[in-house]
Amino acid sequence: MAKYIVRRVLQFIPVFLGVTIIMFLLQNVVPGDPIKLIAGDKAMSPEAELAIKADHGLVVTDENGKPQLDENGEPIPTPLIQQYFNYLNGLLHGDLGTSYKRNLPVTEILLQKYPYTVRLALVGIVIEAIIGIGAGMISAIKRYSFWDTLVTLSTSILVAMPAFWLGMLLQLFFGVLCKNWTNGAFYLPISFNANGEFQDWVYYILPAFTLASVSTAYTSRIMRSQLLEVMNQDYIRTARAKGLSRKAVIWRHALKNALIPVVTYIGIDFGVMLSGAILTETVFNWPGIGNEIYLAIQQRDWPIVMGGVTIIVIVVMVINLLVDISYAFLDPRIRLGASNSKN
Amino acid sequence: MFGLGLKKRNKTDLRDTPIPEGHHLLEVNDLKMYFHTQDGVVKAVNGVSYTLDRGETLGVVGESGSGKSVTSLTIMGLIDMPPGKVEGGDVLYRGKSLINMSEAELESVRGNDIAMIFQDPMTSLNPVYTIGRQLSEGMRLHKGLSKKEALDRSVELLRMVGIPNAEQRVKEYPHEFSGGMRQRVMIAMALACEPDILIADEPTTALDVTIQAQIIELMQELQHKNGNAIIMITHDLGVVADIADKIMVMYAGSPVEFGSALEIFYEPMHPYTWGLNRSIPKQVQDEKKPLTPIKGNPPSLVDLPDGCPFSPRCPYATDLCRTQKPPTHVTKTGHYSKCHYSNDEQFVQANAPKTNRVKPGDIVPERGVDA
Numbered sequence: 001m002a003k004y005i006v007r008r009v010l011q012f013i014p015v016f017l018g019v020t021i022i023m024f025l026l027q028n029v030v031p032g033d034p035i036k037l038i039a040g041d042k043a044m045s046p047e048a049e050l051a052i053k054a055d056h057g058l059v060v061t062d063e064n065g066k067p068q069l070d071e072n073g074e075p076i077p078t079p080l081i082q083q084y085f086n087y088l089n090g091l092l093h094g095d096l097g098t099s100y101k102r103n104l105p106v107t108e109i110l111l112q113k114y115p116y117t118v119r120l121a122l123v124g125i126v127i128e129a130i131i132g133i134g135a136g137m138i139s140a141i142k143r144y145s146f147w148d149t150l151v152t153l154s155t156s157i158l159v160a161m162p163a164f165w166l167g168m169l170l171q172l173f174f175g176v177l178c179k180n181w182t183n184g185a186f187y188l189p190i191s192f193n194a195n196g197e198f199q200d201w202v203y204y205i206l207p208a209f210t211l212a213s214v215s216t217a218y219t220s221r222i223m224r225s226q227l228l229e230v231m232n233q234d235y236i237r238t239a240r241a242k243g244l245s246r247k248a249v250i251w252r253h254a255l256k257n258a259l260i261p262v263v264t265y266i267g268i269d270f271g272v273m274l275s276g277a278i279l280t281e282t283v284f285n286w287p288g289i290g291n292e293i294y295l296a297i298q299q300r301d302w303p304i305v306m307g308g309v310t311i312i313v314i315v316v317m318v319i320n321l322l323v324d325i326s327y328a329f330l331d332p333r334i335r336l337g338a339s340n341s342k343n
Numbered sequence: 344m345f346g347l348g349l350k351k352r353n354k355t356d357l358r359d360t361p362i363p364e365g366h367h368l369l370e371v372n373d374l375k376m377y378f379h380t381q382d383g384v385v386k387a388v389n390g391v392s393y394t395l396d397r398g399e400t401l402g403v404v405g406e407s408g409s410g411k412s413v414t415s416l417t418i419m420g421l422i423d424m425p426p427g428k429v430e431g432g433d434v435l436y437r438g439k440s441l442i443n444m445s446e447a448e449l450e451s452v453r454g455n456d457i458a459m460i461f462q463d464p465m466t467s468l469n470p471v472y473t474i475g476r477q478l479s480e481g482m483r484l485h486k487g488l489s490k491k492e493a494l495d496r497s498v499e500l501l502r503m504v505g506i507p508n509a510e511q512r513v514k515e516y517p518h519e520f521s522g523g524m525r526q527r528v529m530i531a532m533a534l535a536c537e538p539d540i541l542i543a544d545e546p547t548t549a550l551d552v553t554i555q556a557q558i559i560e561l562m563q564e565l566q567h568k569n570g571n572a573i574i575m576i577t578h579d580l581g582v583v584a585d586i587a588d589k590i591m592v593m594y595a596g597s598p599v600e601f602g603s604a605l606e607i608f609y610e611p612m613h614p615y616t617w618g619l620n621r622s623i624p625k626q627v628q629d630e631k632k633p634l635t636p637i638k639g640n641p642p643s644l645v646d647l648p649d650g651c652p653f654s655p656r657c658p659y660a661t662d663l664c665r666t667q668k669p670p671t672h673v674t675k676t677g678h679y680s681k682c683h684y685s686n687d688e689q690f691v692q693a694n695a696p697k698t699n700r701v702k703p704g705d706i707v708p709e710r711g712v713d714a
Contacts, residue, residue: 233466234461234463234466234467235466235467235468235469235470237421237461237467238461238467238468238469238529238532239469239480240421240453241419241421241453241454241458241459241461242453242454242458242480242481242484242532243450243451243452243453243454243455243481243484243485244450244454244480244484245446245447245450246446252480253469253472256471256472257469257470257471260471330471331470331471332470332471332473332516332518333470333516333518
């Protein structure tokens with residue numbers, strides 16, 4: 001097992017380098033000069049612009065941080081490869097650079113935003129697991145019943161609905177049409193207390209539901225088809241032949257087998273949620289990492305984009321590893337495979 | 344959540360009640376199990392009758408789709424209804440009807456009084472639980488044993504079915520066992536609660552030939568020890584020949600011939616039984632000589648022929664066979680056959696295959712030539 005984990009962690013390196021290099025190249029291809037954007041409509045003096053570039057390591061500087069000039073008196077742009085190595089070097093020291101726009105360390109900005117994304121993802125994954133697995137089970141156990149039809153129909157609708165549209169509809173319904181009834185409980189602009197903390201968990205419900213909507217529908221469908229498939233297996237008949245009741249057979253024998261692929265799906269989806277749902281967070285103006293990255297892209301604030309992507313890549317890789325490890329705990333056949341690779 | 348349904352049911356076991364006067368251990372009376380499907384009514388079991396006593400072995404022989412398995416699954420109450428429906432007949436266990444039993448009552452019979460072994464040991468065990476846990480389950484349910492007691496007994500059972508290093512093996516998972524070993528586990532599981540009746544549904548079909556004999560011997564040995572009855576379902580007359588006391592030959596959902604093993608092998612009366620007999624490979628047969636198959640396929644169970652169901656494939660069929668259901672011809676010993684011509688001794692004498700099996704009591708010339 002230990003060797004398996006080490007091997008998987010080593011696989012992180014090429015994936016991480018690949019993703020960040022692509023991001024790095026993309027930000028240099030996208031039109032728009034981020035430094036000029038800082039000044040907005042106003043003109044910026046060339047000296048000021050050069051100083052900012054020097055601060056962010058975009059031009060070659062001497063030991064004192066002064067920009068170096070070439071023979072024509074022009075600043076020398078830092079080669080891309082050098083910029084990338086600077087980024088990696090900074091990352092190893094826990095430094096993701098400084099925001100162009102806000103002149104704050106990226107780590108500080110992201111550390112402030114990320115907890116909101118994490119909490120939203122946690123609420124979302126709980127909704128997905130409970131509703132998804134529950135609906136899937138009911139649908140499979142009461143196959144072809146009214147409930148099965150209801151679940152099938154509603155999952156089809158949810159899958160077909162883009163998250164941002166669903167989010168807007170929910171806002172419209174709970175926040176505007178039912179304003180008097182809900183008293184603004186489900187959706188109102190998020191309010192913070194004096195410490196900048198959320199005041200109420202109620203604000204999580206609609207965004208988390210929107211975030212989890214499509215994957216909840218998929219979870220319930222996977223659960224339904226898995227449970228139906230497992231119920232047809234020979235070992236279920238064996239369990240019935242032992243004298244177990246139908247209920248005991250479902251809980252003791254069918255569920256664990258049916259859950260294996262569902263847990264994988266939910267786990268991977270948790271990684272996706274933790275990487276910040278740009279659409280959901282934007283629609284609900286959620287102060288999370290997804291919204292932050294979206295704003296940063298608009299403003300060409302590349303250090304924040306790079307920093308955000310860096311965190312997302314690492315989180316997704318770690319979550320996927322955890323999912324694979326948990327898979328081995330659910331399915332003994334895989335556990336053996338993992339310990340075989342040790343030998 | 345995982346404790347659900349594992350409380351000992353505080354009913355007395357049915358197998359401790361005496362068999363009422365005039366009844367057998369198991370009586371199947373004209374049992375009919377139909378499946379209502381979109382294509383019509385599938386008459387999977389259409390009038391099966393037999394009796395079984397303790398210590399006896401009944402062999403049920405027939406092709407795929409002849410209703411062998413459905414009959415035993417009906418006895419166990421393991422057919423989903425709907426689409427299945429018992430259209431008539433009854434199954435009496437110690438004089439008590441299994442068909443009219445409530446689901447809760449049936450659950451205390453299943454695995455306890457009547458246990459079953461299935462065809463494919465590779466898929467019949469739950470892959471995510473240890474062997475010990477799966478063996479324990481039935482004993483905890485029916486005998487109210489504690490986890491520890493049940494596990495200790497599981498080790499004993501594994502030893503009994505000849506699995507070495509049983510203490511270690513109970514902690515392992517099904518994928519760590521070979522096919523033959525898994526079938527031994529299935530047998531141990533079925534015998535865990537010392538059932539009255541063991542139903543074995545093609546227990547050796549999925550196994551290597553070398554393992555087949557071991558499994559059969561094991562079942563016989565344990566029957567000897569426990570005195571349980573066995574219903575052995577198979578499509579292989581050879582398997583049944585060695586162990587069955589009685590044999591029922593099934594075709595298209597109903598029995599076509601029933602008798603003692605000796606009668607079925609030495610005095611078969613039904614052309615279908617003859618056909619099955621001819622298709623057993625003979626050990627001393629010239630290897631170039633082909634087997635004699637029964638031509639054609641079994642009829643659709645939705646749309647049975649008007650007359651004898653075997654008539655489309657029967658080489659001796661006449662117009663009478665094609666238009667009228669055959670009567671049941673019963674001999675003094677209870678040996679019966681459903682054929683219009685079974686009472687015609689000359690016809691039977693002339694066409695029944697001569698077996699090369701040695702009848703018990705005959706003087707065996709030399710081993711290797713016969714048997």
